[in-house]
Amino acid sequence: MIFNSGSQADSVIEEKNSFEELRSKIQPFAGSTMLVETALQMTIGCRKFLVSFLVNIFTNLMYSACCLLLLWVLLDVVGIGAPSTIKNILAIPGYPLVGNIFQVLNNPALVYMKWASYYKTSLFQVRLGIKRIVVVNSYEDVKNLWIKHSCSNNSRPVSFTFHDVVSATQGFTIGSTPVGESYKKKKKTVSSGLNHRRVIELESVIDEESKYTIRKIMQNDRDLLVKPSCNNCRYYRTLLSDVDMLPFVQLYALRSSIYITYGLHLNVYDEDADLAKEIIEVENNIMKFRAPIANLQDYLPFLRYITWRKNVQAQHYRQRRDRYMDQFLELVKARMDSGDSEASSSLIGKTLALNDPKSQLTPAEVKSVCLTMVSAGLDNTPLNFNHLMGRLSYPSSGYYYQRKVFDELMQLYSNSVCLAWEKVVSETSCNFAVALIQETLRYFTVLPLGLPRATSKDIVYNNAVIPKGTTLFMNAFAANHDPKKFANPMCFKPERWLNPETKKLLPKESLIHFSFGAGSRMCSGNHLAFKEIYALLCRAILVFQIKRPTATDMLMEPDPFKNNEHPTAISFEPKLFKVRLEPRMHSDSDELHEKIFKGP
Numbered sequence: 001m002i003f004n005s006g007s008q009a010d011s012v013i014e015e016k017n018s019f020e021e022l023r024s025k026i027q028p029f030a031g032s033t034m035l036v037e038t039a040l041q042m043t044i045g046c047r048k049f050l051v052s053f054l055v056n057i058f059t060n061l062m063y064s065a066c067c068l069l070l071l072w073v074l075l076d077v078v079g080i081g082a083p084s085t086i087k088n089i090l091a092i093p094g095y096p097l098v099g100n101i102f103q104v105l106n107n108p109a110l111v112y113m114k115w116a117s118y119y120k121t122s123l124f125q126v127r128l129g130i131k132r133i134v135v136v137n138s139y140e141d142v143k144n145l146w147i148k149h150s151c152s153n154n155s156r157p158v159s160f161t162f163h164d165v166v167s168a169t170q171g172f173t174i175g176s177t178p179v180g181e182s183y184k185k186k187k188k189t190v191s192s193g194l195n196h197r198r199v200i201e202l203e204s205v206i207d208e209e210s211k212y213t214i215r216k217i218m219q220n221d222r223d224l225l226v227k228p229s230c231n232n233c234r235y236y237r238t239l240l241s242d243v244d245m246l247p248f249v250q251l252y253a254l255r256s257s258i259y260i261t262y263g264l265h266l267n268v269y270d271e272d273a274d275l276a277k278e279i280i281e282v283e284n285n286i287m288k289f290r291a292p293i294a295n296l297q298d299y300l301p302f303l304r305y306i307t308w309r310k311n312v313q314a315q316h317y318r319q320r321r322d323r324y325m326d327q328f329l330e331l332v333k334a335r336m337d338s339g340d341s342e343a344s345s346s347l348i349g350k351t352l353a354l355n356d357p358k359s360q361l362t363p364a365e366v367k368s369v370c371l372t373m374v375s376a377g378l379d380n381t382p383l384n385f386n387h388l389m390g391r392l393s394y395p396s397s398g399y400y401y402q403r404k405v406f407d408e409l410m411q412l413y414s415n416s417v418c419l420a421w422e423k424v425v426s427e428t429s430c431n432f433a434v435a436l437i438q439e440t441l442r443y444f445t446v447l448p449l450g451l452p453r454a455t456s457k458d459i460v461y462n463n464a465v466i467p468k469g470t471t472l473f474m475n476a477f478a479a480n481h482d483p484k485k486f487a488n489p490m491c492f493k494p495e496r497w498l499n500p501e502t503k504k505l506l507p508k509e510s511l512i513h514f515s516f517g518a519g520s521r522m523c524s525g526n527h528l529a530f531k532e533i534y535a536l537l538c539r540a541i542l543v544f545q546i547k548r549p550t551a552t553d554m555l556m557e558p559d560p561f562k563n564n565e566h567p568t569a570i571s572f573e574p575k576l577f578k579v580r581l582e583p584r585m586h587s588d589s590d591e592l593h594e595k596i597f598k599g600p
């Protein structure tokens with residue numbers, strides 16, 4: 001036998017000695033020498049097998065550990081495959097290979113905000129698997145990087161789940177299209193349909209849709225159907241009078257976008273109810289694939305082969321979406337062919353009829369515009385409105401805000417709810433209502449991390465060069481709650497948008513929030529969203545008193561993070577809450593009641 005080392009030789013000699021000792025002990029008692037020999041051989045065999053087995057395991061473990069160590073050195077220390085660090089910007093410490101990804105899975109905006117405060121810097125970089133991302137937290141840095149550097153900060157990053165799987169057939173929405181010629185054409189089309197002037201022209205749509213929504217809310221509650229002067233529902237309220245406003249507002253936003261886009265009236269409470277439910281469900285689920293962190297496979301590519309369930313889900317929603325998106329497009333084309341004027345004057349109708357080859361969109365670009373229009377405001381507008389309703393249902397502060405809006409409307413419109421009902425669609429003159437909406441947009445910041453940006457050129461900022469192609473996250477929640485800009489930022493205070501003496505709105509430039517983003521890729525639907533919320537809010541306050549729900553556990557939790565049902569989602573998704581609606585009584589409330597039920 002060849003011994004590898006002295007210690008191994010020693011152990012064999014030791015083993016032999018103990019074997020002789022054992023033999024001498026057994027010998028006197030053994031009936032048969034053969035039997036003893038066999039027993040001894042077996043004992044030694046087992047022992048040898050056990051030792052070699054343990055040595056094998058140990059060797060394999062050592063090999064695996066060495067391989068992992070080597071992999072870590074190559075990938076993390078040497079940096080093969082790892083995104084390179086940007087000099088002069090703090091890099092938040094993370095873990096090998098995955099970086100910071102598992103630290104920011106839940107409520108990433110809150111985690112970033114805490115890091116900004118802990119490391120005393122608004123600007124830092126994180127590593128999410130194979131991607132390096134610069135996160136910007138303060139009001140001032142957001143303003144500088146998004147507005148002053150808007151030409152270099154004007155693209156969108158491309159992700160595997162959203163761009164390659166979900167968007168494979170209908171194309172990307174405009175908000176997720178990287179900058180380029182195609183983006184410019186699509187953006188121009190949507191902007192021309194949603195700019196300030198065009199939104200004023202869309203008054204009739206908002207008038208009809210907000211009236212329809214208020215009527216449906218009233219029809220949903222038997223007590224609200226009675227004329228206000230005969231109504232005594234406040235004496236016998238039950239749990240049934242608590243209402244979840246979100247589905248009504250989602251249908252309001254959906255009907256408005258479908259009409260603006262295709263010139264079609266969806267009968268969302270009757271024959272198109274299933275279709276409406278399908279669109280809301282599918283779009284809501286697709287939004288989840290856009291979440292900046294939830295799709296781990298975007299950052300850890302090897303998961304693309306393991307997390308097949310995510311891909312299957314993404315493909316499933318894509319197919320469901322294809323069905324209704326293709327149907328809408330076919331329908332609008334057929335209506336245009338049959339001379340339907342509403343279809344021809346819709347956004348898509350006008351786009352399809354365009355003859356200028358320069359600005360003409362390809363079929364894929366038309367699909368992308370349709371998709372943007374259907375999906376963009378479907379969640380954000382209703383969620384903001386709903387948050388505001390929750391605020392108004394708080395007994396002292398909320399009731400006070402409603403009184404302020406109502407009194408101002410009465411002062412503006414000759415003390416008539418009927419006149420105010422008409423005017424709130426064409427004018428946005430109620431300062432307190434505007435302030436309430438601005439404060440809701442700021443405080444709630446429905447998209448706390450906005451939509452990610454990608455730099456299209458190098459940006460030199462504070463001694464650092466942020467290279468072209470870097471992903472930037474605007475922590476819009478942190479910037480909107482920056483104490484250097486907003487005094488007492490965690491407090492919901494609509495008055496901050498008003499001049500303390502005149503009670504008029506502050507000039508636009510003096511106070512800005514980032515809930516619609518900023519710069520060249522700011523939300524194209526901001527005028528429409530604002531107008532939709534303003535008209536519905538004023539009309540709701542003219543007709544109802546929004547009260548605390550009868551079930552006390554249904555009162556809204558105002559902190560968006562605590563109230564967030566899906567902390568990994570891209571937008572805040574509040575837990576279910578309700579409000580109670582009582583009819584508002586004013587001198588011409590009965591007349592308004594009749595008006596709401598008249599006509600289409």
Ligand code: HEM
Nearest residue numbers: 175376377380381450451516517518521522523524525529
């Ligand atoms: C309260 C409601 C809404 C909120 C809070 C909101 C918020 C946002 C945000 C944060 C962005 C990213 C901006 C940036 O990167 O700077 C965005 C982009 C966009 N939004 Fe909205 N949005 C709302 C409603 C709407 C509506 C109703 C539409 C249209 C029907 C719309 C259309 C778009 C489009 C087209 C973009 C992409 C702009 C681009 O990339 O050039 N949004 N929105």
